Amino acid sequence: MQKSLDQAKKPAATTDATDVALAEGAKVDRETVDALAKELVQKAKSKKSKKGKKRVAVQSVADPERDLSEALLYVSAWKAGGVAAGWKFNKVKQMWLLQHLYAHDSIPDDRFADIVEYIAGLQGAAKTRTFEQAKGFWDQGAGSSSSDSSSDSDSSDSDSSDSENEADDKEIEAAPKKPKPETKEQRRWKVARAAAVMRALG
Secondary structure: OOOHHHHHHHOOOOOOHHHHHHOOOOOOHHHHHHHHHHHHHHHHHHHHHHHHHHHHHHHOOOHHHHHHHHHHHHHHHHHHHHHHHOOOOOOOHHHHHHHHOOOOOOOOOHHHHHHHHHOOOOHHHHHHHHHHHHHHHHHHHHHHHHHHHHHHOOOOOOOOOOOHHHHHHHHHHHOOOOOOOOOOHHHHHHHHHHHHHHHOOO
């Protein structure tokens, strides 16, 4: 019976220095407790931040070629037979497709027909947004076709003074860089894609 009482008086093994000091009967002042508490909190935060950094690093890496190939495989699996062929709806891939419908360097023309076929099955808000976007490109193309001829005939005056040219140069440097304007061919290409999307969506 004596042994069981002695064993009960012994402190359990702990990793916290405060618990060990208290178990041994030492006096621990308030500053030591606060310092140890801060240390534990910092350790916990550093573990969490390391985990968070790893996740962010993985998510921030984007590979346009990989995204394109995954999206095209997604549509190919859908076309091959849908759910019966192992295809499963993926919102991220669908969003990528919808966001890159009109990008010249994204979806190749030879695969666009398959994507339009896929788009024909859209429902709800995705269908509405896609139709409105296509209508917007269509309207821009219809409105800009009449202004194309006038913009090509515009010419700049060569009689401007040097001080005006310097002021223009400063404005150009200060202005944020804009993307290159679309050519007529690129605009026609977008309008043709928009027409195909609008036909598919009804």
